[in-house]
Structures are given as C-alpha cells and as structure tokens.
Amino acid sequence: MKPTPLAPNLIDHFYLGGGRIAALRGIEQTSERQPEEWLAATVSRAGAGDVGLARTVDGDLLRDLVIADPAAWVGEHHADAADASDTGILVKLLDAGQRLPVHVHPDRGFAASHLDCPYGKTEAWFVLEADAGAAVHLGWKEAVDRDELDRRRDAQDSEWMLDHMNRIEVERGMGVLVPAGTVHAIDGGIFVAEVQEPTDFSIVLEWSVTTSTREESHLDLGFDTVMPAVSVDRLDESALASLVTRNDLSARGASARSLLSAEADPYFRLFLAAPDAGNETPVPSGFGVALVLEGSGSLVADTGDEVEYRSGQVFAVPASFGPWRVRGEGSILVAEPGAGWPSTLTGGIR
The missing domain is CATH 2.60.120.10 (Jelly Rolls)
Structure with missing residues (x-):
C-alpha cells in the first residue's frame, strides 16, 4: 500500500x-x-x-x-x-x-x-x-x-x-x-x-x-x-x-532529524526529512503523516514503490509501505505515533 x-x-x-x-x-x-x-x-x-x-x-x-x-x-x-x-x-x-x-x-x-x-x-x-x-x-x-x-x-x-x-x-x-x-x-x-x-x-x-x-x-x-x-x-x-x-528548518541532511523534546516520545514523534542534493533521507517505518513544506520529489519504499510529492501536499503513510526514503529537493515534516505505540495503551479495541 x-x-x-x-x-x-x-x-x-x-x-x-x-x-x-x-x-x-x-x-x-x-x-x-x-x-x-x-x-x-x-x-x-x-x-x-x-x-x-x-x-x-x-x-x-x-x-x-x-x-x-x-x-x-x-x-x-x-x-x-x-x-x-x-x-x-x-x-x-x-x-x-x-x-x-x-x-x-x-x-x-x-x-x-x-x-x-x-x-x-x-x-x-x-x-x-x-x-x-x-x-x-x-x-x-x-x-x-x-x-x-x-x-x-x-x-x-x-x-x-x-x-x-x-x-x-x-x-x-x-x-x-x-x-x-x-x-x-x-x-x-x-x-x-x-x-x-x-x-x-x-x-x-x-x-x-x-x-x-x-x-x-x-x-x-x-x-x-x-x-x-x-x-x-x-x-x-x-x-x-x-x-x-x-531547529534550523533550512538545514538538510542524510537522516531524518527529531524536532521535539525527548519527553514527547511516549506520545508522538516529529521528524524533518530534507535530503541533501542527490541523496535520500530515510524515515522510520510505521503509520505517519507527511506534510510537504517545500520542494518536490518522491517518497520511495525499499520495495521500489514510489509516490511523487510537491509543496503543500499532505500524505497518510501506511505502515505497510515499510521503511521509506525522501528523494528530491523537498523538506517534509513527518509525524508518527509515540514509541512503542499501540502497546503503550491499555484496553485495546473496544
């Protein structure tokens, strides 16, 4: 998916x-x-x-x-x-x-x-x-x-x-x-x-x-x-x-950077994926919400599946997409659930 x-x-x-x-x-x-x-x-x-x-x-x-x-x-x-x-x-x-x-x-x-x-x-x-x-x-x-x-x-x-x-x-x-x-x-x-x-x-x-x-x-x-x-x-x-x-939103790099205090990790995580020219930035797998702040390129799965993106778009990223990478000249915010979710909840599906 x-x-x-x-x-x-x-x-x-x-x-x-x-x-x-x-x-x-x-x-x-x-x-x-x-x-x-x-x-x-x-x-x-x-x-x-x-x-x-x-x-x-x-x-x-x-x-x-x-x-x-x-x-x-x-x-x-x-x-x-x-x-x-x-x-x-x-x-x-x-x-x-x-x-x-x-x-x-x-x-x-x-x-x-x-x-x-x-x-x-x-x-x-x-x-x-x-x-x-x-x-x-x-x-x-x-x-x-x-x-x-x-x-x-x-x-x-x-x-x-x-x-x-x-x-x-x-x-x-x-x-x-x-x-x-x-x-x-x-x-x-x-x-x-x-x-x-x-x-x-x-x-x-x-x-x-x-x-x-x-x-x-x-x-x-x-x-x-x-x-x-x-x-x-x-x-x-x-x-x-x-x-x-x-955080410096203009900075680019080979890895997705965490943007919030570590105290947020049990509840949610937020990353910036902004690859250097000619490189790709890997993003952790799992359900995610991707907001393209600027630029264009593609979201690429390890399986080879690929989706193009452009500035201003929002994507729901399914866990079944697996580990993925940001390719191109984009700057993308990626939000994910907290570390260990959903086992950190109690009660399960009602």
Whole structure:
C-alpha cells in the first residue's frame, strides 16, 4: 500500500485565522474563522459529527480505510489500538489570527476515568512562522491557589492568568511540548504544525475572548469535576527548558532529524526529512503523516514503490509501505505515533 494524498480539511472554529494555512496548502478560505486544518484525522471534533475527519483526494474517509484494513495502515499490533480506526496521532495546522484562550487538556488518567478514552491530550507545537515578538504562554511561573484560580476563572480575569504564566517568545523552527494538565495559550501571529494525542478534549479557562461560552468550556462535566485535571504547580525554568527545542528548518541532511523534546516520545514523534542534493533521507517505518513544506520529489519504499510529492501536499503513510526514503529537493515534516505505540495503551479495541 502506498502513501495516500489527502484533500484540504479546513475547520471552522471560534477564533480567527487560516491565511497561512491556505497559502501553504494552495487553497482558499471560505471564512475568516478557519484557523485549523486537521491532517490525516480519523477522529472528529467533539460533538460535531464527522467534522474534522480527513478525506483522500478521491473523497474517501481515511477513518473508513483504516477500519477496512488496520493491519496495513497501523501494523500488526493494531489490536492493541483504542479502536479499529485509531492511528495513535492527530496532526493539525494552526494559524492563530488572534490570541487563543488560556486552556488545559486532561491527561490519560482523567480521560480514562471520566471520558471513556485511553488518550488524554498531550500536544506539541512546531513553529512554521511567527510575527516578531509573538509568544506562547505555558505553565505557571509560581504555584497558584486552586480557590484563587476558580475565582479568577469565574471573573474571566485574563490579565491575572497571563501574568502568572511563563511567556516564551517563539521563532521559526522552535518546538514546544505541552504536557497534559498544563495551562497554555498562543498569541496571534503564530503558525504551527501541532502534533497531539488523537482527541478533542479542552478545558477552557478563558472563554470570554472567544465565541464560546462557559457551558461549552468544561467537557460537559462541570468545573467542579474538571478542575482537578488542571495543574496548579509551578513549571520552573529547568522544566520549561526541557520542553523547548530549537531547529534550523533550512538545514538538510542524510537522516531524518527529531524536532521535539525527548519527553514527547511516549506520545508522538516529529521528524524533518530534507535530503541533501542527490541523496535520500530515510524515515522510520510505521503509520505517519507527511506534510510537504517545500520542494518536490518522491517518497520511495525499499520495495521500489514510489509516490511523487510537491509543496503543500499532505500524505497518510501506511505502515505497510515499510521503511521509506525522501528523494528530491523537498523538506517534509513527518509525524508518527509515540514509541512503542499501540502497546503503550491499555484496553485495546473496544
């Protein structure tokens, strides 16, 4: 089975953005609030039916193709996955045209206990473009009191929340891991590829800067239930530094380079494959999502199977393609599930 090119999959959302996605993908926006594209998604937006599910350029739902042949798509251990359509990963393009609200994602323990899901939502941002001075906000600078946080949330005190968070100015090529339970926000003017666990679980602490509401902000569980999933601990300088990487996106080489902190490896991995002139860059085998940032060439399997690529394309790469290589003048982001997946999950197919 060969890598499958995917159709555009822009998502209407509660915040502004999307122009940089359209430019990279060579498509047109139909709304000023299409700040996300979900790439190779076999999960949908929470409570939104099929919204978010990726389709091939021929119109087939990727989810249905995976269900029809999970061994070919995700490998021989597919029975350990969460369900028959599970690929272990969700990848997005996110172009923030305004600051995103302060919010948090639950971890796997909370999701298993309250949401009947083995995945939480640890995620990572890889910065493709950023306006000068734009920043992300991650974790508390000092431990905060839970009662005080509840009061500030109810008062929608944005200034207090942001003032108590770590602020990191970002630049092209920076990777930022966001562990589940950690408060975070993104300034407007930042364009990222986001790699995450395959869920759409968000606890929104600052809904007033969006078109969302309080009642849409607590996973339909109530704030009394979800707030224990929000860490109030300090994220100190050394811990923060361990979550951030800096990479040169113009660099080329004979091997695929890991772009994220090693702390991301249990959840997902992100590589850059950008071969030197006349050479090929090998990529680890397994299910993958390939985003062509620039250039053209071909994806080549050890079996000799080959698929041409060009700038702006997205491919779902099946595990049955085997070990493969990037040939040509391209620069390709490749996202894969975490190391050891899916045996790292518990419960298997339900």
